[in-house]
Amino acid sequence: MTTYAPAEASERTGLSLDTLRYYERLELFGPVHRDTAGRRVYSDHDVAWVGLLVCLRNAGLGISDLQQFMGRMRDRSSGPTGLVELLEEHRSRLRDEVAKMNLALGVLDDKIAYYSAQDGQSKK
């Protein structure tokens, strides 16, 4: 199993060392294995997991959402935790967001069309 030094994990996830540690403190992932000197050694699994976190963060989920998500994952062995419901809730929120953004995109398109036309003939 491949492992990664902090700097490499940072590079692969696109997060700073600080952010990686920050996420770990908040228990969004980990615990991360340490070498004899106390330095972090990230596994494939860690890196992949952080990739998921980054993706969901990019999508606009907050830290507390991710914490909930993690919590449910952890307790999954002890029966149903509503994990799927939680995910579905976030999915529908995300869809709303996307809809909003598409709306804004439409507005931007309109504005661009409008002002392009104006600028095109502005020195009348």
Add this chain to the structure above:
Amino acid sequence: MTTYAPAEASERTGLSLDTLRYYERLELFGPVHRDTAGRRVYSDHDVAWVGLLVCLRNAGLGISDLQQFMGRMRDRSSGPTGLVELLEEHRSRLRDEVAKMNLALGVLDDKIAYYSAQDGQSKK
């Protein structure tokens, strides 16, 4: 021309009174007309404009983006200001965002499918 008291403007734009005043201070819109007692009187135009701001904010533009946008609008009479270019830049950023969100949506779909299946047979 219809006008609106602060409370009504707040209702129509979905922003709090505080936020409305905050946006005005930052010159994202206005200046807003006042009555004899010094109270704000919002016009149709103000409300519509704030609607645009809200839409762009929803879409993830920051306050400083909106300020730039406003600045260019103001100076438009004195020749080309690169307003269209600015809008186009934001549009492409927005498109990236949407793409990211769609990616996240795909990931969520996968997770939901995966954990639904697991939960469905979890009490094995």
Add this chain to the structure above:
DNA sequence: AGTTGACCTGGAGTGCACTCCAGGTCGCAG
């Protein structure tokens, strides 16, 4: 043995976008 550089910790600092507050003014219903 000394220097370098990557890493460690806990905690303080930053930037953003609000949000709240104290203390005050006004116009109108009773």
Add this chain to the structure above:
DNA sequence: CTGCGACCTGGAGTGCACTCCAGGTCAACT
């Protein structure tokens, strides 16, 4: 004319998500 409620101001406070920092440890190179 007295409340009352909506509004005003400048400025302080909040919550989030990092980001930076001082002071220290350790392994490897020279």
